[in-house]
Amino acid sequence: MSEETEVVVVGAGQAGVAMSEHLGAHGVPHIVLERHRIAERWRSERWDSLVANGPAWHDRFPGLEFSDVDPDVHPDAFASKEQIADYFVTYAEKIGAPIRCGVEVTSVRKRTGRPGFRVETSRGPIDARFVVAATGPFQRPVIPPIVPDGAVPVQLHSSGYRNPERLPEGAVLVVGAGSSGVQIADELRRSGRRVFLSVGPHDRPARQYRGRDFCWWLGVLGRWDAETPPQGAEHVTIAVSGARGGHTVDFRALAADGVELVGLTASYDDGVLRFAPDLATNVALGDAKYLELLRAADAYVERNGLDLPEEPQAHDLGPDPEGMADPRLELDLAAAGVTSIVWATGFATDYGWLEVDAFDEHGRPDQRRGVSSEPGVYFLGLPWLSRRGSSFIWGVWHDAGYVADHITTQRGYLAYGTTDRPGAAPAAWKN
Numbered sequence: 176m177s178e179e180t181e182v183v184v185v186g187a188g189q190a191g192v193a194m195s196e197h198l199g200a201h202g203v204p205h206i207v208l209e210r211h212r213i214a215e216r217w218r219s220e221r222w223d224s225l226v227a228n229g230p231a232w233h234d235r236f237p238g239l240e241f242s243d244v245d246p247d248v249h250p251d252a253f254a255s256k257e258q259i260a261d262y263f264v265t266y267a268e269k270i271g272a273p274i275r276c277g278v279e280v281t282s283v284r285k286r287t288g289r290p291g292f293r294v295e296t297s298r299g300p301i302d303a304r305f306v307v308a309a310t311g312p313f314q315r316p317v318i319p320p321i322v323p324d325g326a327v328p329v330q331l332h333s334s335g336y337r338n339p340e341r342l343p344e345g346a347v348l349v350v351g352a353g354s355s356g357v358q359i360a361d362e363l364r365r366s367g368r369r370v371f372l373s374v375g376p377h378d379r380p381a382r383q384y385r386g387r388d389f390c391w392w393l394g395v396l397g398r399w400d401a402e403t404p405p406q407g408a409e410h411v412t413i414a415v416s417g418a419r420g421g422h423t424v425d426f427r428a429l430a431a432d433g434v435e436l437v438g439l440t441a442s443y444d445d446g447v448l449r450f451a452p453d454l455a456t457n458v459a460l461g462d463a464k465y466l467e468l469l470r471a472a473d474a475y476v477e478r479n480g481l482d483l484p485e486e487p488q489a490h491d492l493g494p495d496p497e498g499m500a501d502p503r504l505e506l507d508l509a510a511a512g513v514t515s516i517v518w519a520t521g522f523a524t525d526y527g528w529l530e531v532d533a534f535d536e537h538g539r540p541d542q543r544r545g546v547s548s549e550p551g552v553y554f555l556g557l558p559w560l561s562r563r564g565s566s567f568i569w570g571v572w573h574d575a576g577y578v579a580d581h582i583t584t585q586r587g588y589l590a591y592g593t594t595d596r597p598g599a600a601p602a603a604w605k606n
Contacts, residue, residue, distance in 0.1 A: 177300035180206050187213045187274045190309035190556030192263050193572040195272035197579030210279035213267055214260040220334045226253040226417040228354055233390040234568045239266050253417030284530050305582050311556035314525040318518045322443045327508055333519040339366035345514030350440045352377050353412030356519030357424050364434050373440045379414040379461045380468050382423040385483040392472050399564035426458050430496030437503050447507050454502040462492055545578045553578050
């Protein structure tokens with residue numbers, strides 16, 4: 176015998192908790208299934224010193240302040256990973272989310288001859304009219320097959336990195352210049368390690384400008400609402416940091432502190448890594464995006480007559496570090512004493528358990544604003560799901576509201592004709 180419910184939500188991270196709140200507000204019966212603990216990835220798949228990349232006043236759900244959970248979190252501060260996980264646990268308790276932890280979903284298949292789906296789990300089957308895949312984008316760490324196993328004592332993904340003490344003595348190569356890569360490289364250098372940082376294409380906004388956080392600037396400039404990334408920038412990472420109270424990521428400053436910058440990691444042969452000759456280009460493109468945002472902010476201030484302090488020094492990039500124009504193109508790992516490589520190279524999704532026709536020819540979710548090509552299946556928590564802000568905590572919350580509205584509308588159609596009076600409005604329309 177299988178259990179029955181209207182909606183099964185898979186995953187109890189920020190997306191699953193947000194989904195539960197909106198479904199609950201609509202009165203939709205649902206179950207949230209989580210194979211570990213609520214917000215588990217924040218606790219066990221991030222490095223020890225990680226903090227949020229957005230300030231607490233911004234990176235939250237509307238119904239709860241961070242300071243209501245932990246008075247030590249100031250609205251302008253950057254919550255630690257444990258504080259973020261605790262926030263979602265508290266939020267789930269606040270809304271009475273029907274979350275079942277320790278339950279793994281092994282498969283979802285469309286039912287034959289009946290509407291809905293059979294959800295197979297480690298605790299038995301559940302039949303549901305709708306399924307929401309709220310597992311997010313950080314499902315399978317990606318390590319490019321460049322350096323063979325055994326070439327250095329340790330190779331690990333950034334999700335497996337914890338702190339400098341957990342790595343063997345010696346130099347470290349960090350591959351990837353997004354938020355994770357630059358923060359890990361900076362931490363390693365501050366611990367006294369020799370560090371090489373492989374820099375690819377990136378965006379690096381100012382952490383603060385004229386007294387306002389970059390999250391605020393993107394909001395007032397309408398950039399969180401962009402529905403698609405700029406052409407050619409679909410996978411460009413953003414280098415921003417809340418570490419040490421928050422600061423602008425500056426590759427010149429990293430180089431001045433002793434981090435050796437190299438270009439994109441290209442190939443490996445017989446103990447030698449080779450890098451693309453694109454370091455200066457990648458840094459220059461990041462600089463251009465940084466300066467463009469400052470100019471847009473200045474124009475906004477002037478246009479609206481705001482009394483915000485000028486910051487002309489923020490436009491001064493300073494001299495290029497030594498080696499920028501003529502960077503290292505090869506690195507003999509043994510000769511340089513490199514004993515560890517940290518791959519901050521992102522993640523891939525893994526929907527092997529979702530056995531429905533909801534994917535395109537490349538295996539990516541075929542969806543629009545979370546509504547998939549398979550009626551009754553939804554996705555939540557993915558970057559650019561509806562707009563640029565979708566990858567942030569507050570953006571997930573708003574995306575969940577849209578998905579919940581869509582589910583409620585579909586319930587109304589499915590309920591038509593099942594009420595006592597023929598043609599009467601189904602109860603689902605009245606929520």
